Amino acid sequence: MNWTDERVELLKKLWNEGLSASQIAAQLGGVSRNAVIGKVHRLKLSGRGKTTTTAPRSKKVNTAAPAASRPSTQASNNVGGSQSHANTTVRPAATVTKTVGSAALQVEYETDTVSETVMKPASDVVVPISRRLSLLQLSERTCKWPIGDPLSEEFHFCGHESGESSPYCAYHSKLAFQPTSERRRVR
DNA sequence: CCCTGATTCGC
């Protein structure tokens, strides 16, 4: 990818809006956060107003789904304050083809593995809260449960802390590894 | 460990 005028403008815009370099890199696609930072410096627009210096890092947020037998506790603890899109329709991984580096490949692999075995389109599942991470913001420890239409701008991943043996957080692991027929509408 | 931006320096 090369820095076209459009991409540079978007970079400036997002940077001034306070997004972190990695977030910008994720939106631009095809570049690393280092590339973004390097570009920012070359453009001499580093010192941005007065924002972000430290990543918010999830506060204390939720204590994932309770291990109780009856999944009743639901999205009530909306911490971190702000746009919690509880009530977001969930979809299976399907085909997440946003080719953006090795990270993309890994994500596709993870989601595919699961979808082949147990994942099926869950029509109305309520997601407590997500960190709304984009593809490049995922790491090995973030929940990779996809949310929204893969082709939509709104598409993102759960992003909560994932278990060591699962690519999903405690909450989504239960959905992913549960036969569709036995799933209950969590609400 | 996660993430942040800053800097260096070979290409």
Place this chain on the structure above:
DNA sequence: GCGAATCAGG
């Protein structure tokens, strides 16, 4: 000019 590697820090 570009960006990976590295550094310093929360």
